[in-house]
Amino acid sequence: MNGRIPIGSDALSGIRIIDFGFGAIDPLATSFLADFGAEAIKVESFSTMDFIRRAEYYVDGNRDPDRNPLFSRYNQNKLGVLINLKQPKGVTLAKRLVGIADVVTENFSVDVIHRLGLGYDGLRKIKPDVIMLSASFGGQTGPYRGFRGQGFIMHALEGIDDLTGWPDQPPMSPAVAFGDHYLPWMWAIVILAALEYRRQTGKGQFIDGSSFEGCLDTLDTAIADYSANGRALTRRGNRHPAAAPHGVYRCQGDNRWCAVTVFTDEEWRSLFTMIDRTWARDKRLSTLLRRVEHADELDRLMEEWTSGQQALDLSLRLQQAGIPAAVAETVQDLDEDPQLLHRDHFWKSTERGMEAFTFEAPSARLSSTPARFQRPGPLLGEHNDYVFFDLLGMDPAEYAQLVEEGVIG
Amino acid sequence: MSNAQNIEKQRLPLAPYRVLDLTDESGVFCTKILAALGADVIKIEPPGGDPTRRIGPFYHDDPDPGKSLHWFTYNLNKKSITLNLERASGRELFQRLARTAHFIVECFRPGHLDALGLGYPEVNAINPGIVFTSITPWGSTGPHSKSKGSNLVVSAASGFLHLCGDEDGPPVQIATPMAYVQTGLEAAAATMVAHTCRQRTGRGQHVDVSAQESLMGQIVPPILWRRSLHLVPYRTRMGALARGRPVLMDLFPTRDGWVVCHTTYDRGRKPLREWLAGEGMAGDLFDKKWDAIFLEAAVVSREEKEHIDDLFRAFAARHTKDELMWGAQERGIQIAKVNGVEDVMNDAHLRERDYFVSVEHPELGGSILYAGAPFKSDGMAWRYSRRAPFVGEHNAEIYGKELGLSTEDMVALKEGGVI
Numbered sequence: 001m002n003g004r005i006p007i008g009s010d011a012l013s014g015i016r017i018i019d020f021g022f023g024a025i026d027p028l029a030t031s032f033l034a035d036f037g038a039e040a041i042k043v044e045s046f047s048t049m050d051f052i053r054r055a056e057y058y059v060d061g062n063r064d065p066d067r068n069p070l071f072s073r074y075n076q077n078k079l080g081v082l083i084n085l086k087q088p089k090g091v092t093l094a095k096r097l098v099g100i101a102d103v104v105t106e107n108f109s110v111d112v113i114h115r116l117g118l119g120y121d122g123l124r125k126i127k128p129d130v131i132m133l134s135a136s137f138g139g140q141t142g143p144y145r146g147f148r149g150q151g152f153i154m155h156a157l158e159g160i161d162d163l164t165g166w167p168d169q170p171p172m173s174p175a176v177a178f179g180d181h182y183l184p185w186m187w188a189i190v191i192l193a194a195l196e197y198r199r200q201t202g203k204g205q206f207i208d209g210s211s212f213e214g215c216l217d218t219l220d221t222a223i224a225d226y227s228a229n230g231r232a233l234t235r236r237g238n239r240h241p242a243a244a245p246h247g248v249y250r251c252q253g254d255n256r257w258c259a260v261t262v263f264t265d266e267e268w269r270s271l272f273t274m275i276d277r278t279w280a281r282d283k284r285l286s287t288l289l290r291r292v293e294h295a296d297e298l299d300r301l302m303e304e305w306t307s308g309q310q311a312l313d314l315s316l317r318l319q320q321a322g323i324p325a326a327v328a329e330t331v332q333d334l335d336e337d338p339q340l341l342h343r344d345h346f347w348k349s350t351e352r353g354m355e356a357f358t359f360e361a362p363s364a365r366l367s368s369t370p371a372r373f374q375r376p377g378p379l380l381g382e383h384n385d386y387v388f389f390d391l392l393g394m395d396p397a398e399y400a401q402l403v404e405e406g407v408i409g
Numbered sequence: 410m411s412n413a414q415n416i417e418k419q420r421l422p423l424a425p426y427r428v429l430d431l432t433d434e435s436g437v438f439c440t441k442i443l444a445a446l447g448a449d450v451i452k453i454e455p456p457g458g459d460p461t462r463r464i465g466p467f468y469h470d471d472p473d474p475g476k477s478l479h480w481f482t483y484n485l486n487k488k489s490i491t492l493n494l495e496r497a498s499g500r501e502l503f504q505r506l507a508r509t510a511h512f513i514v515e516c517f518r519p520g521h522l523d524a525l526g527l528g529y530p531e532v533n534a535i536n537p538g539i540v541f542t543s544i545t546p547w548g549s550t551g552p553h554s555k556s557k558g559s560n561l562v563v564s565a566a567s568g569f570l571h572l573c574g575d576e577d578g579p580p581v582q583i584a585t586p587m588a589y590v591q592t593g594l595e596a597a598a599a600t601m602v603a604h605t606c607r608q609r610t611g612r613g614q615h616v617d618v619s620a621q622e623s624l625m626g627q628i629v630p631p632i633l634w635r636r637s638l639h640l641v642p643y644r645t646r647m648g649a650l651a652r653g654r655p656v657l658m659d660l661f662p663t664r665d666g667w668v669v670c671h672t673t674y675d676r677g678r679k680p681l682r683e684w685l686a687g688e689g690m691a692g693d694l695f696d697k698k699w700d701a702i703f704l705e706a707a708v709v710s711r712e713e714k715e716h717i718d719d720l721f722r723a724f725a726a727r728h729t730k731d732e733l734m735w736g737a738q739e740r741g742i743q744i745a746k747v748n749g750v751e752d753v754m755n756d757a758h759l760r761e762r763d764y765f766v767s768v769e770h771p772e773l774g775g776s777i778l779y780a781g782a783p784f785k786s787d788g789m790a791w792r793y794s795r796r797a798p799f800v801g802e803h804n805a806e807i808y809g810k811e812l813g814l815s816t817e818d819m820v821a822l823k824e825g826g827v828i
Contacts, residue, residue, distance in 0.1 A: 011606035036602045069637040144758040153745040156669040162749040163584040172646035175572035181627045185598040192601035197422040197789040205788030214783035220585035222750045224478040225466045227778035232750040236584050259565035324557035326566040331635040342551035358636040363622035364599030367615035
C-alpha cells in the first residue's frame with residue numbers, strides 16, 4: 001500500500017494536516033476531515049504509538065497493534081508515518097513535514113509539545129501561515145491546566161452525569177465518553193474556520209482548545225436558566241416539560257423498548273384514537289398542561305398498552321398515525337435498520353485481516369463531493385514512502401540512514 | 410494583552426457570509442455556531458413569530474414568547490425577519506434573499522421546500538454558489554425519511570438511548586437535548602466542509618444531515634464491540650459495557666457529593682490501592698488473589714467487584730470531592746467531581762478563563778450568561794455580542810434598506826400576511 005496517493009477532487013482536496021494526536025478526540029477530528037478528502041498524516045513511532053492501538057479491541061485475540069479495529073476506525077482515511085520525536089533528528093524531520101502542512105494538530109499534555117521543540121512559535125518560523133490546534137483538557141491556562149482526564153472524567157465535570165438518569169436516584173454516566181465523541185466535530189469546525197481566516201488574512205494562528213469548555217454547549221438552556229432564574233436543571237428521567245406522554249415504554253420481548261413523544265394536540269388525538277377513545281373525555285388529560293401534570297398516570301397507561309406489543313410494529317403504526325416514535329434500537333438493530341442501509345452508513349474494508357472491521361460514513365451526505373471510504377486507519381509507518389519520498393523529496397540514502405538511526409521507526 | 414486589544418485584533422472568520430436560517434430546535438445549534446463565527450445569520454420567522462419562541466424555560470418564568478431562554482440561547486448575534494413562505498409574494502422575496510446568501514440551513518420535512526419551489530434545485534438555479542444544508546431526523550431520502558422525529562425518538566433510533574441507564578431498568582435520556590445538539594454540531598461541520606470546497610470550486614452543494622446518524626457518532630465503541638468483536642453491549646450506570654464487570658469504575662458518594670472513579674488496571678488501580686493503604690483502608694487488597702485485577706484487565710464476579718468497590722466506597726465517604734479529585738491527579742488516577750449545573754456555573758477554571766459570556770438585554774434591564782467560545786486565539790474569534798432578535802426586528806433593515814422596498818410596499822406585505 002505504499003503506492004502513490006492520487007490527488008482527488010474531494011471537498012477538502014489540497015488541505016494537508018500533520019496530526020500528532022492520539023486517543024479519540026483529535027484523531028476523530030482529523031479523520032472527519034480526511035473522510036472529505038483532506039490529507040491527514042498521523043505521526044507516531046514504534047516507541048510512542050497511539051495508545052488506542054493497544055486498547056482491548058482485538059479481533060480473535062490478535063494483539064497486533066496494526067490490527068486494532070478501534071484504532072482503525074478512529075483513524076479511518078488517514079495516512080501514517082513513523083518519526084521518533086525523542087531524537088533531535090526526529091524533531092527536525094517533523095519540522096520538515098510541518099513546512100508542507102496547512103494545519104498541525106496535537107493533544108499532548110500541556111507543555112509536552114514545547115519540550116519536544118514543536119511549539120507554535122518554532123513552527124511558525126518554518127511555516128509562517130501554519131494553523132496549530134492544541135486541544136487539551138482545560139486549555140493552556142487556569143486551574144485545570146495540565147489536568148489529566150479522559151472522557152468519563154470530562155462529562156462528570158461538565159454536569160452531564162448529574163443530568164443523566166432519574167430524579168429520585170443518584171447520577172449516572174451516559175452510554176459513552178460523551179466529549180470524546182462530540183469534540184471531534186467541534187475541532188473540525190474550528191480548523192475549517194481557521195482556514196477561512198487564513199484565506200482572508202494570509203495568516204495562520206495558534207488555537208488553544210479546551211475540551212472542558214468545548215463541550216459546554218451541551219448544557220443547552222441550563223446556563224441561561226441558572227443565570228436568569230437561579231435554577232439548576234437536573235436529571236428528569238425520560239420526561240419533557242412540554243410533552244406527554246414522553247417516554248421509553250416496555251414492549252414485548254427481552255429488553256425491547258419504544259420511545260414515544262406526544263407534543264401537539266393533533267398527536268394526542270391520534271394517540272387516544274389508537275389506544276382508548278375514552279381518554280378524550282378524561283378531564284385530567286384534556287390539555288397539554290394537564291397531561292404533563294398527570295405524566296405518571298399516562299406513563300402507566302402507555303406501558304399497559306405497549307407491553308404486549310412488538311416494538312418495531314408498534315413504532316411503525318405510531319408513525320403512520322403521525323406520532324413521533326422509534327424502537328430503542330440495539331447496536332444489533334442498527335445493522336438491519338433500513339434507513340441506514342439506504343444511506344450506506346456502514347463502510348467495509350476488503351483489506352486482508354480487516355474484513356471484520358467497521359467504518360462509518362459521517363452523518364452528512366454532500367451532493368457533489370460526498371465523503372468516501374479510501375482506507376482503514378494506517379498501519380504503523382504504512383505511508384512512509386509516500387510522505388518521505390514523494391512529499392518531502394528525501395533521497396533513498398538519507399532515508400536508509402534515518403531508518404538505521406531509529407529516527408524513522 | 411488586554412481583552413480589549415485582543416478583540417480589536419481578532420477577526421470573525423465568517424463575517425463576509427450570509428446565512429438564511431430556516432431551522433427549528435432540531436438544527437438551530439448549527440446556525441448558532443455560524444453566527445458565533447461571525448456570519449450574518451438571518452432567522453426567517455413566520456409572521457407572528459417562530460414556534461421555537463414558545464420553548465421554555467422563560468426569563469423569570471414568564472411564559473411570554475418574547476422571553477424564551479431557548480430563543481435567547483440559540484439566536485444570539487442573529488437578525489430576524491418575518492416572511493410567509495406559503496404566499497407567492499413571500500416566496501418571491503425569499504428568492505431575492507437567496508441570491509444574496511451563501512448558506513441556507515433548513516429543518517423542514519423532506520420535500521416541503523421543493524413543493525414550494527424553494528428546494529435546493531431551485532435555489533441552486535438562481536445561486537449556484539449556495540451551500541444548502543437540510544437537517545432532518547432521518548435524512549432527506551430513504552424509507553424513514555418522512556417519519557417524524559423528536560430528540561428522544563432520534564436518540565432511540567441511533568442506538569444511543571438503549572445504552573444509557575441501569576442494567577435492570579429502562580433506557581433513560583440526558584435531561585438536555587443531546588441529539589439536537591450533536592446534530593447541529595455535525596451539521597455545522599459538514600456545512601463548513603462544503604464551504605471550504607466552494608472556496609476552491611466556486612460551486613455550492615446540498616448537505617443532507619441525518620440526526621439519527623449524527624448521534625450514532627456517540628457510540629462508535631459499542632458499534633465496534635458488536636460488529637467487529639461479536640460482543641453484546643449492555644447499559645450500566647457507568648456507561649455501556651460488553652464484557653466483565655470492571656472494578657473501581659463507578660460513581661461513589663463522598664462527604665459532599667458524588668465522584669466518578671474510572672481506573673484501568675495498571676494506571677489507576679495500583680496507585681489507588683496504595684492510597685487506600687496509606688490511610689489503613691486497603692483491607693485485603695494486597696492479597697495475591699487480587700493481583701490480577703490490579704495488574705491486568707481481569708474479569709471479576711459481581712461479589713468480587715462489590716468487595717473491592719466497597720473498600721473504596723468507605724474511603725470516599727471519608728473525603729470530600731475535591732480531596733479525591735486533586736489527590737487522584739497527583740497519583741495518576743482518574744477521579745472527578747460529579748458537578749451539577751450550579752457547580753459548573755461557579756467553576757474556578759471557567760471563571761478564571763472568562764468562559765461564560767454576558768450578553769446585555771437592555772429591554773429586560775440586565776444581562777444573561779451564555780456558553781462561551783470553545784477555544785482561545787489571538788487570530789480568529791468566536792464571539793457573541795448581540796442578544797437574540799425580536800420578531801421581525803430587522804425587517805426594515807433587510808426589506809427596506811437592502812431590498813429597497815418602500816414603506817408602502819412593506820405595509821401592503823404586512824397587511825397581506827406576508828411579513
